Amino acid sequence: MCGIFACHRHPDVEKFKPTALKLAKQIRHRGPDWSGSVISNHTILCHERLSIVGVESGAQPLTNADDSIILAVNGEIYNHRHIRKHLKERYHFKTTSDCEVIIPLYTEFDTDAPNHLDGMFSFVLYDKKQDRTIAARDPIGITTFYQGWSSTEPGTVYFASELKCLHTVCDKIVAFPPGHVYDSKTGETTRYFNPSWWDPKKVPSNPVDYKVLRQALEKSVRKRLMAEVPFGVLLSGGLDSSLTASIAQREVTRLRKQALEANGNVLPVEDPDTGEGLVGVDDDDHLDTLTYLPQLNSFSIGLPGSPDNKAALEVAKFLGTKHHVMTFTIEDGLNALSDVIFHLETYDVTTIRASTPMYLLSRKIKAMGIKMVLSGEGSDEIFGGYLYFHAAPDKESFHEETVRRVKNLHLSDCLRANKSTSAWGLEARVPFLDKEFLEYSMNIDPQDKMITKEKLEKYIVRKAFDTSDEPDEQPYLPDNILWRQKEQFSDGVGYGWIDALKDTAEKQVTDEMMKNPKPEWGNDIPDTKEAYWYRCMFDEHFPPHCASTVMRWTPTWSKQSDPSGRAIATHNAKYDNAA
Secondary structure, three states, X not given: OOEEEEEEOOOOHHHHHHHHHHHHHOOOOOOOOEEEEEEEOOEEEEEEEOOOOOOOOOXXXXXOOOOOEEEEEEEEEOOHHHHHHHOOOOOOOOOOOHHHHHHHHHHHHHHHHHHHOOEEEEEEEEEOOOOEEEEEEOOOOOOOOEEEEEOOEEEEEEEEOOHHHOOOOOOEEEEOOOOEEEEOOOOEEEEOOOOOOOOOOOOXXXXXXXXXXXXXXXXXXXXXXXXXXXXXEEOOOOHHHHHHHHHHHHHHHHHHHHHHHHOOOOOOOOEOOOOEOOOEEOOOOOEEOOOOOOOOEEEEEEOOOOHHHHHHHHHHHHHOOEEEEEEOOHHHHHHHHHHHHHHHOOOOHHHHHHHHHHHHHHHHXXXXXXXXXXXXXXXXXXXXXOHHHHHOOOHHHHHHHHHHHHHOHHHOHHHHHHHHHHOOOOEEEOHHHOHHHHHHHOOEOHHHHOOOOOOOOOHHHHHHOOOOOOOOOOOOOOHHHHOOOOOXXXXXXXXXXXXXXXXXXXXXXXXXXXXXXXXXXXXXXXXXXXXXXXXXXXXXXXXXXXXXXXXXXXXXXXXXOOOOHHHOOHHHHOOOOOO
């Protein structure tokens, strides 16, 4: 996961360059491997690189043959081999970087180029001949991306991977909308991603096909094993991370067997122009890689005796991964809170609760030499996995809520997964948010997803990977894990974590403070002492105008202000009151 900073049409870009480099350095944690910058006309692009694909040749910003097109990208393009092979006009690639394909795509498709990408990305492309800047973000917003303006420089536009790069030079900042592309020629930001499921009022009626659902997730995980460096999986012991780990372990085993059979001669000679010999999936969905792990590494974190660590150990033993358990103390978590909020750039209660353990774990993972991990974000939004979905009154409301949650992932779980890991130079990839997987899963009749006394949350996902009636198929997971009830990550690491946060906030925030919130907060008033405490810490790092980029995560159909899954009655009552 890299970091980018760019400024288009600065009135004195040469004079601004030292400031630009200093601002880009603010996100060097995202890309500690290399720093690069290019100035052209009145535009500057800066890049902080985390090298995972094209390790030796893929330093950025990237340029075309005559250096008239300059590109800075944060992301991974999983279909880069397919793109290289099927370009209408032959293009000579300078590197083996997956991201370089964006340049010929822009030449061929202009602002429709992002539509042809399969991956997670945010990028800024500068066309010197047209003095034109194009910026785009992946369909769901897996990568974080911001756009800013300064009232003192009306013709200048800024872009960055994180808010902290912009707030000193911009007095207006927005989260760049996922699935959109900006064109400086028109000054407009338009939507390029228009999937069939985008309108929440159009309720699908397609019955679930369990085999198709299983194969779609397997394909998605396979794509995300594209790497030239060591990788692992985040394993909480819950359904989503466990399935991701199970599929990844199967693929790692296949790759290891392939390497042994090939006796070291695994890939043909690299040809960047056709994609032959490069890492990634080919047109037949076959994965080639340079990374052959003797054993897949899995990681979990929790307080001593946490539900997640216990379940994760069981899954790891079943799958045969090399598992690493991290335990943290309440004090460890509390001490990290201010740093977590600085990196997350939010004051949302749910995000901060869940991000703190993930932030601590990411540090340990990076210290072990791992650069990339798979993670299970997105499943709960797609399949209605949060416990409050028990209260959905009908399938129309259920579907509308899943669409709303998926659309807002860039402000919650994607933000958490991206920034908690990238704080330590670690990249998180999320198979459940694959474009193809979303296209299928979001078009399933929501009646099949709804929770009843007989069907717990995410029933269709569990059923898709239940091989009990397939005697020739090895089980993906133990039954007690496959059918384990949902735990929100902040609950699963140990119930004492949330209790400690509430207790500490009670001591930090007085009743008088709650009655007299800060005037600059306007109508965005914290409703709990914990929320008030986080907002104060956010204000220590960021000026008031940054608050417009924050969204609070709250459960629908619930009267409780506490978003914890444990606070929802369903967690204890289980399914007694299900429809």
